Amino acid sequence: MTSLTINSTRHDIEAPTDMPLLWTIRDIVGMKGTKFGCGVGLCGACTVHLNGQAVRSCQVSLSYAAGGDITTIEGIARSDIGARVQAAWREIDVPQCGYCQPGQIMSASALLAANPLPSSADIDTAMAGNICRCGTYARIKAAIRLASGKEG
Amino acid sequence: MQKLAPITRRGFLYAGAAAGGGLFVALAWPNAVRADDIFKPNDFIEIADDGAITLTIGKSEMGQGTLTGIAQLLADELECAWQDIRIVQAPSAPVFGFPHNGFMVTGGSTGLRSEWVRMRTMGAAARMMLAQAAANLWATDVAKLQIADSVVTAPDGRRAGFGELAAKAAKLSVPDRPALKDSGSRTFIGKSMARMDTEKKVTGEALYGIDVEFAGMLTAVIIAPPRLGAPVISFDATRALARSGVSNVVSISSGVAIVGEHYWAVHSARDDVDVEWGESPLAGLNMTDLRADYRQALARLGKVAEATGDVNEGRGRRAVVREFEQPYLAHACMEPMNITVSIEANRAVVWGPTQAQTFVQNAVAKVAGIDPKNVTVHTTFLGGGFGRRSATDFATAAAEIAKAAGKIVKLVYSREDDMQAGYYRPSSMTRAAATLDDAGRIASLDVKIAVPSVSKWSGAHFLIDKQGLDKHAVEGLRQLAYDIPNTRVEWVDHDPKVPVQFWRSVGGSHNPFVIESLIDDLATVAGKDPYAFRRSLLRGHPRHLAVLDRLAKEADWGEPPAAGIGRGIALAKSFDSIVGEVAEVRIDGETLRVERVYCVVDCGIAVNPALIEAQMQSAIVYGLSAFLRGQITLDNGAVEQSNFHDYEPLRMPEMPEIKVVVLEGGDRPGGVGEPGLPPILPAVANALRALNGTRLTRLPMQA
Numbered sequence: 001m002t003s004l005t006i007n008s009t010r011h012d013i014e015a016p017t018d019m020p021l022l023w024t025i026r027d028i029v030g031m032k033g034t035k036f037g038c039g040v041g042l043c044g045a046c047t048v049h050l051n052g053q054a055v056r057s058c059q060v061s062l063s064y065a066a067g068g069d070i071t072t073i074e075g076i077a078r079s080d081i082g083a084r085v086q087a088a089w090r091e092i093d094v095p096q097c098g099y100c101q102p103g104q105i106m107s108a109s110a111l112l113a114a115n116p117l118p119s120s121a122d123i124d125t126a127m128a129g130n131i132c133r134c135g136t137y138a139r140i141k142a143a144i145r146l147a148s149g150k151e152g
Numbered sequence: 153m154q155k156l157a158p159i160t161r162r163g164f165l166y167a168g169a170a171a172g173g174g175l176f177v178a179l180a181w182p183n184a185v186r187a188d189d190i191f192k193p194n195d196f197i198e199i200a201d202d203g204a205i206t207l208t209i210g211k212s213e214m215g216q217g218t219l220t221g222i223a224q225l226l227a228d229e230l231e232c233a234w235q236d237i238r239i240v241q242a243p244s245a246p247v248f249g250f251p252h253n254g255f256m257v258t259g260g261s262t263g264l265r266s267e268w269v270r271m272r273t274m275g276a277a278a279r280m281m282l283a284q285a286a287a288n289l290w291a292t293d294v295a296k297l298q299i300a301d302s303v304v305t306a307p308d309g310r311r312a313g314f315g316e317l318a319a320k321a322a323k324l325s326v327p328d329r330p331a332l333k334d335s336g337s338r339t340f341i342g343k344s345m346a347r348m349d350t351e352k353k354v355t356g357e358a359l360y361g362i363d364v365e366f367a368g369m370l371t372a373v374i375i376a377p378p379r380l381g382a383p384v385i386s387f388d389a390t391r392a393l394a395r396s397g398v399s400n401v402v403s404i405s406s407g408v409a410i411v412g413e414h415y416w417a418v419h420s421a422r423d424d425v426d427v428e429w430g431e432s433p434l435a436g437l438n439m440t441d442l443r444a445d446y447r448q449a450l451a452r453l454g455k456v457a458e459a460t461g462d463v464n465e466g467r468g469r470r471a472v473v474r475e476f477e478q479p480y481l482a483h484a485c486m487e488p489m490n491i492t493v494s495i496e497a498n499r500a501v502v503w504g505p506t507q508a509q510t511f512v513q514n515a516v517a518k519v520a521g522i523d524p525k526n527v528t529v530h531t532t533f534l535g536g537g538f539g540r541r542s543a544t545d546f547a548t549a550a551a552e553i554a555k556a557a558g559k560i561v562k563l564v565y566s567r568e569d570d571m572q573a574g575y576y577r578p579s580s581m582t583r584a585a586a587t588l589d590d591a592g593r594i595a596s597l598d599v600k601i602a603v604p605s606v607s608k609w610s611g612a613h614f615l616i617d618k619q620g621l622d623k624h625a626v627e628g629l630r631q632l633a634y635d636i637p638n639t640r641v642e643w644v645d646h647d648p649k650v651p652v653q654f655w656r657s658v659g660g661s662h663n664p665f666v667i668e669s670l671i672d673d674l675a676t677v678a679g680k681d682p683y684a685f686r687r688s689l690l691r692g693h694p695r696h697l698a699v700l701d702r703l704a705k706e707a708d709w710g711e712p713p714a715a716g717i718g719r720g721i722a723l724a725k726s727f728d729s730i731v732g733e734v735a736e737v738r739i740d741g742e743t744l745r746v747e748r749v750y751c752v753v754d755c756g757i758a759v760n761p762a763l764i765e766a767q768m769q770s771a772i773v774y775g776l777s778a779f780l781r782g783q784i785t786l787d788n789g790a791v792e793q794s795n796f797h798d799y800e801p802l803r804m805p806e807m808p809e810i811k812v813v814v815l816e817g818g819d820r821p822g823g824v825g826e827p828g829l830p831p832i833l834p835a836v837a838n839a840l841r842a843l844n845g846t847r848l849t850r851l852p853m854q855a
């Protein structure tokens with residue numbers, strides 16, 4: 001039995017301890033907002049926050065995450081920064097297919113928590129690990145700037 | 153009861169009382185319905201007595217914004233309030249398919265083009281019936297009523313909402329051939345309405361195929377053959393079956409499937425199945441042989457796709473001859489391939505991300521041994537499609553597994569499976585020769601392409617003409633707008649047997665690269681500016697000229713580019729839309745950086761300019777990923793790329809600044825999802841040539 005706190009709710013989980021956090025969240029806890037993209041930490045679709053840090057949940061084992069405080073896309077609106085990021089995403093109408101966007105929003109929220117006024121280069125660096133095959137990068141960047149209060 | 157309008161050019165328009173009260177309206181073309189499909193209430197539009205408008209759409213949403221655009225077509229005629237519309241994804245039925253054949257397929261940038269008449273006609277019919285209901289209620293002349301924002305208003309100020317009027321309207325007869333608005337009075341067409349699906353996609357609630365889950369459902373992965381197409385001889389699953397969470401291991405036509413509790417359980421068991429594979433039909437195939445085979449294919453006689461004048465007699469004295477090689481490309485949708493299938497006695501149900509519900513019905517029916525009519529496909533959101541999801545290989549595989557397991561099964565590909573299991577943009581080799589006359593005009597263009605038939609591979613035989621010509625093989629090579637008196641286009645149907653499939657813009661992804669590279673070289677030989685040279689060849693093509701001229705203006709083409717910047721221009725028409733692009737590039741150490749792209753698109757009527765801009769950007773990014781480093785290669789019949797480290801799409805730091813201008817040069821919508829792609833490859837190639845003189849004829853650049 002491993003315990004995790006996900007979006008402020010405690011879950012006692014019966015699963016192999018080598019199971020990645022991604023699959024634990026999706027298939028054991030049953031929250032589908034966190035996405036599987038590559039399984040090797042290259043695309044960022046599975047990004048969640050573990051103890052406040054953005055992590056690729058496909059690369060974090062359940063045993064590593066044990067006892068941790070996890071925020072997923074379903075819970076990001078509870079933080080002021082997360083709510084602002086989502087509001088900016090709506091305002092700019094960022095998503096296309098939308099599949100990578102939970103990961104993008106989690107990475108963007110972590111960026112703004114660490115760096116409230118990121119430069120264009122800061123955004124590029126922080127978001128380089130999140131692939132969007134629809135090519136929404138320009139709107140993602142605009143939305144991050146909007147959320148940071150540094151529009152345009 | 154339902155009222156039926158006479159059969160008109162626009163098909164059967166029918167309407168009546170919705171099952172839950174209120175009004176429904178539907179429109180079906182005779183070719184797209186079977187007797188048992190028609191007269192089901194709630195097809196297409198239902199207006200409930202609380203005013204909620206439910207619009208059922210047969211197109212798949214894979215990011216292109218089709219649901220939003222289609223709703224705009226309806227709303228423009230219905231004159232409803234935008235927030236009253238709820239969208240429902242249609243179950244598989246011919247009535248929701250293409251008007252001309254009933255096929256439910258989302259592809260070829262046809263979404264708005266195929267719904268253009270249908271949605272507006274239904275909207276107009278519903279509006280007229282609602283207005284007539286109000287006129288009857290108030291004993292007034294229907295012509296005097298105002299209709300806007302889901303409310304009918306009389307001259308004396310009496311008002312009634314669509315919800316109040318719906319049940320009364322349902323009792324009226326259906327208008328025959330409702331008149332549609334002219335372009336001056338549009339309310340939703342032409343407006344950048346926000347996407348209908350944004351909210352769900354921002355909160356993580358959007359349901360994709362991979363998110364489908366039912367009690368008792370099993371998840372499967374496939375161990376695919378190490379070399380494409382190799383059959384399973386035997387397998388030993390003893391160790392896998394001893395693992396917790398693994399319930400079945402079964403052999404199917406495309407490999408060995410491990411079935412179990414959830415993805416991690418079955419994915420982790422891959423190494424615990426020992427499979428003996430037979431010989432792959434592609435054993436031994438490598439890139440050297442592939443190239444040699446293509447070159448040999450170009451020596452064979454092909455099918456003539458176009459012949460005007462005489463390319464031999466009409467040759468000019470100065471010539472440019474080039475040979476182009478373009479690779480296989482993976483679609484690499486962000487959502488790995490997946491689908492969920494349930495097979496019962498005489499019925500099957502499918503849930504998932506597909507661009508081709510009709511083909512999935514057929515594929516699953518074949519496995520289950522039932523009538524395709526008894527297969528129902530429920531479409532989820534698609535985490536990207538780009539043509540990959542119009543294939544049916546994954547549906548066939550999932551059906552085989554579900555049949556063997558006797559349970560509902562969700563088949564999920566790993567990224568490696570997704571990238572290595574085939575269905576690529578075809579590779580090709582093209583030889584192109586053009587000549588200039590003494591006045592510096594193009595005298596002849598002679599193009600021969602060797603490429604497999606994507607239409608044949610996808611089972612879309614209706615796209616192959618009576619002469620056996622696959623139009624996708626030669627689109628963008630023939631019927632060019634340029635004034636060239638002598639042309640010849642020939643296609644050699646060369647099939648290396650690597651599975652191929654439609655890939656964003658199809659022939660447009662490789663053919664305009666050839667033509668627009670060649671045109672640039674001809675301009676150089678003629679001593680002319682590439683923009684001015686193209687301009688001189690486009691007499692009688694005002695839409696092309698308008699795009700080109702606006703592009704030159706946006707890119708400040710008259711001024712030389714900044715130091716260190718190379719600038720290239722390209723123009724291509726595809727899917728009824730004309731797109732011109734200028735790329736500005738510089739070389740940063742070893743790396744080509746695309747700094748800026750200007751894009752001008754004339755897609756006829758621009759239904760939603762913001763979504764058109766997004767699609768142009770999207771296609772440019774997709775094309776740049778291919779241009780810079782996209783390639784699928786084979787060694788001894790095995791695909792060499794496996795994940796995003798060796799098939800890496802463009803990332804944010806590489807994103808160019810993109811400026812898009814939307815022009816309206818036609819009287820109906822053109823395609824939008826794909827036409828932004830074809831010009832970007834030659835625009836960047838031409839920019840590179842302008843920068844350092846290198847003419848790139850073999851893609852990708854970083855080969």
